[in-house]
Amino acid sequence: MNGVAKLKQKAFATLKLAVKPKRGTTAPMDGVAKAKGESGKTVSHRHLLFSLSHAMFSCSNPSASLSHAIYGVVRVGKIVLARSRAFRIAMSIRVYSEINLHITWHAKDDLPLITGAMKPDLYAFLKNKIVETQGAYFHGIGGIETHVHIAASVKPSLHLDEWIGQLKGGSSYAMGKRLQWQHGYGVVSFGTKDLQWVLDYIRNQEQHHKRGTIHDRLERIDE
Numbered sequence: 001m002n003g004v005a006k007l008k009q010k011a012f013a014t015l016k017l018a019v020k021p022k023r024g025t026t027a028p029m030d031g032v033a034k035a036k037g038e039s040g041k042t043v044s045h046r047h048l049l050f051s052l053s054h055a056m057f058s059c060s061n062p063s064a065s066l067s068h069a070i071y072g073v074v075r076v077g078k079i080v081l082a083r084s085r086a087f088r089i090a091m092s093i094r095v096y097s098e099i100n101l102h103i104t105w106h107a108k109d110d111l112p113l114i115t116g117a118m119k120p121d122l123y124a125f126l127k128n129k130i131v132e133t134q135g136a137y138f139h140g141i142g143g144i145e146t147h148v149h150i151a152a153s154v155k156p157s158l159h160l161d162e163w164i165g166q167l168k169g170g171s172s173y174a175m176g177k178r179l180q181w182q183h184g185y186g187v188v189s190f191g192t193k194d195l196q197w198v199l200d201y202i203r204n205q206e207q208h209h210k211r212g213t214i215h216d217r218l219e220r221i222d223e
Helices: 003-019 045-057 062-092 119-132 160-178 192-203 205-211
Strands: 034-036 042-044 099-106 136-144 147-154 186-190
Touching: 099 160, 099 192, 119 136, 119 147, 119 160, 136 192, 136 205, 147 192, 186 192, 192 205
Parallel strands: none
Antiparallel strands: 034 042, 099 147, 099 186, 136 147
């Protein structure tokens, strides 16, 4: 078997596994399971495999066969990805969650970079970013010159580390060279019944720091 034939055989076997439903699902490889094609028409997995095998083996010219195989891999790959995405969305529609988070991060070297003049713009920017995020709900924001505190609720689908990085990076950029953030952040979950307590703590940051009544668990950004 030459190199081209081996490549085609391997590609076909790989795609057969790719379109095979995962264990525990009710979609068998018997032509009943369906997927949306690029044209929007519903086609069976059996039809997808047949189309790919035809593209891979119908041409006697090795280079042309390889081109057909590559086209088939790309086409079926797109269909498989679309089906997988639709399946994940369908499986995630009915989800109940109460993920309430207290989030904090600090200015670079804990310097008092968050001035009184900057605060309204910074807080408004962060609030809008959270409100615009699908799967996130804004509750409150506060802090002092060296750090910010945020209370928010999120859906399980939200990639938390990436999202917080976007909030930090976007706000630093929006404020210009006046504001740089320290690496890292702190995030603590809390029950819905404690939401008002957390909001009061966030909104009264100035008083808590002056009186020394801060809660270490809600101030930490490292181990």
